Amino acid sequence: MSAAISWDPYNADLAKDPYPTYKRLREESPLYYNAEHDFYAISRFADVESTLRDKDLFSSAHGDILEFIKARSVMPDSVFIHQDPPKHTAYRALMQRIITPKRMHAVEQDIRKLCARSLDPLIGGDRLDFIANLGAEMPMRAVSMLLGIPEKDQEAIRQSVDDRIRTEAGKPIDIAAQQQLQQEALSGFDEYIAWREKNPSDDMMTELLQSEFKDPQGVTRKLTREEISNIVNVVAGAGNETTNRLIGWMGKTLSQHPDQRREVARNLALVPQTVEEVLRFEPPGPFVAREVMRDIELHGRKVPKGAVMLMLVAAANRDESRFVNGDSFNIHREARPHMTFGQGIHVCIGAPLARLEGRVALEEILKRFPDWEVDLDNAVLSSTSTVRGWDSLPAWIGSRPKNATVSIPKPAAAEAAPAPAAASGEVTLEGTWNVVVKGPTGPQPATLVLEKSGDTYTGSQSGQGSTTPIADFKLTGNKVYWVNHVTKPMKIKVEFTGELNGNVLSGKAKAGFMGSYPFTATKA
Numbered sequence: 001m002s003a004a005i006s007w008d009p010y011n012a013d014l015a016k017d018p019y020p021t022y023k024r025l026r027e028e029s030p031l032y033y034n035a036e037h038d039f040y041a042i043s044r045f046a047d048v049e050s051t052l053r054d055k056d057l058f059s060s061a062h063g064d065i066l067e068f069i070k071a072r073s074v075m076p077d078s079v080f081i082h083q084d085p086p087k088h089t090a091y092r093a094l095m096q097r098i099i100t101p102k103r104m105h106a107v108e109q110d111i112r113k114l115c116a117r118s119l120d121p122l123i124g125g126d127r128l129d130f131i132a133n134l135g136a137e138m139p140m141r142a143v144s145m146l147l148g149i150p151e152k153d154q155e156a157i158r159q160s161v162d163d164r165i166r167t168e169a170g171k172p173i174d175i176a177a178q179q180q181l182q183q184e185a186l187s188g189f190d191e192y193i194a195w196r197e198k199n200p201s202d203d204m205m206t207e208l209l210q211s212e213f214k215d216p217q218g219v220t221r222k223l224t225r226e227e228i229s230n231i232v233n234v235v236a237g238a239g240n241e242t243t244n245r246l247i248g249w250m251g252k253t254l255s256q257h258p259d260q261r262r263e264v265a266r267n268l269a270l271v272p273q274t275v276e277e278v279l280r281f282e283p284p285g286p287f288v289a290r291e292v293m294r295d296i297e298l299h300g301r302k303v304p305k306g307a308v309m310l311m312l313v314a315a316a317n318r319d320e321s322r323f324v325n326g327d328s329f330n331i332h333r334e335a336r337p338h339m340t341f342g343q344g345i346h347v348c349i350g351a352p353l354a355r356l357e358g359r360v361a362l363e364e365i366l367k368r369f370p371d372w373e374v375d376l377d378n379a380v381l382s383s384t385s386t387v388r389g390w391d392s393l394p395a396w397i398g399s400r401p402k403n404a405t406v407s408i409p410k411p412a413a414a415e416a417a418p419a420p421a422a423a424s425g426e427v428t429l430e431g432t433w434n435v436v437v438k439g440p441t442g443p444q445p446a447t448l449v450l451e452k453s454g455d456t457y458t459g460s461q462s463g464q465g466s467t468t469p470i471a472d473f474k475l476t477g478n479k480v481y482w483v484n485h486v487t488k489p490m491k492i493k494v495e496f497t498g499e500l501n502g503n504v505l506s507g508k509a510k511a512g513f514m515g516s517y518p519f520t521a522t523k524a
């Protein structure tokens with residue numbers, strides 16, 4: 001007899017491949033109860049679909065995230081993802097008038113340009129990172145273009161959104177910290193909204209400022225500035241991280257299915273169905289949560305009023321009763337709706353934009369790089385309790401070099417360059433390093449470019465949308481030290497102290513008053 005099933009959404013090991021557990025849940029425990037975290041979970045397609053449609057029995061009044069519901073979180077009415085009717089209906093109806101498919105499709109050419117801007121510099125190279133090079137930036141800029149947010153404010157917004165959803169591996173979200181961050185993020189928009197009020201344009205923000213709607217009390221009026229702030233936060237929050245993860249999953253899945261990738265590269269008309277299959281196969285948001293509003297019985301078991309129910313979208317998407325060979329990736333499978341964008345009154349309002357971004361990103365990737373192989377040894381899977389995906393997904397353009405005994409290929413310049421510090425083996429410090437700082441808000445990617453003249457190292461570090469020269473670089477034995485004066489999203493001096501071991505540079509990054517955080521860097 002097989003052991004009892006345990007499914008823990010905070011288990012980072014399980015998050016690497018949750019699908020065998022999902023299969024067991026569907027088959028053996030279609031109504032699962034987790035005593036440790038006190039929630040129920042459903043995993044069959046029919047159950048997920050019908051519960052998401054039942055807005056009266058399954059409430060979003062305390063949000064759609066496990067921790068928020070357990071904390072009985074209350075949000076302003078205009079945070080409509082976090083509301084039931086009639087509050088939800090009032091704001092959703094307004095948003096449906098404003099976020100139209102037409103408006104979303106209008107930004108296609110700009111999104112294509114953004115992709116080109118990110119991907120063109122990689123042509124001729126041998127590495128790309130689906131997240132650092134595309135996913136971290138493009139979705140944020142796409143939502144921002146839709147809203148009309150100026151480029152200079154865009155990164156700070158993405159950062160504040162990431163901060164709100166990030167969890168430390170194995171731990172639930174800290175609600176108090178999240179709400180504090182939310183408050184800070186909201187206040188940041190006020191200035192911009194005031195400016196746009198005086199400088200109307202044809203963007204969504206202007207429409208938010210000018211449109212009238214019937215509020216939940218039945219009064220016809222314009223939105224207040226605070227309501228606009230909240231709505232912009234909901235849209236940016238729902239649209240950035242999810243689409244970023246979609247780009248990572250496209251990179252990973254198509255690397256592991258090279259025949260299908262080559263077929264799509266030869267025939268770009270297959271891109272939309274490929275994006276759809278990736279969305280089904282690896283949904284960026286694997287589950288949504290609801291509060292159960294009265295005692296119910298499901299699969300012969302009672303679920304009490306007030307319980308939290310997790311709808312396992314990712315499990316439903318592979319339900320064999322709905323999708324033949326659900327655990328296999330097949331771009332030619334019969335087109336059937338999946339649960340990735342939810343269902344019912346809260347169904348994703350930005351799905352057309354997400355699909356468009358996925359399509360444009362994949363077309364632009366395949367046009368330049370029809371072949372790639374992901375470097376999973378150096379990839380970082382993120383651990384949030386709402387979104388599952390890659391924080392870093394490096395890949396070799398073409399195929400993995402035959403002599404790649406370690407996961408990072410030696411830089412081409414290594415043979416000609418002078419030997420580095422004693423303990424560092426064959427790797428030179430000069431060149432480009434992909435740095436990841438495990439900051440208070442989750443992994444922060446950056447790029448460090450080092451040059452050597454005599455015994456002196458100089459260079460620059462890029463991240464958060466800005467590039468600054470590094471200072472005081474020192475190499476003593478295999479010990480390194482440098483300073484990066486970061487300017488975005490805030491001005492802060494970050495001191496890196498670490499060691500070069502093999503081809504990995506690691507240590508601590510001290511970010512002023514914010515404290516010290518581990519960092520790792522690998523040669524690009």
Ligand code: HEM
Pocket residue numbers: 060064080081082092143234235236238239240242243246283284285288289339340341342343345346347348349350351353354
């Ligand atoms: C692959 C990308 C995306 C995925 C997987 C995704 C998934 C979802 C899901 C599952 C929901 C329903 C949540 C619930 O039932 O509680 C949702 C709602 C929502 N999404 Fe998306 N989304 C994506 C992209 C976007 C984009 C690009 C935007 C913005 C332009 C967006 C805006 C929203 C909003 C505003 C809601 C709340 C709708 C409501 O409560 O009525 N999403 N999304």
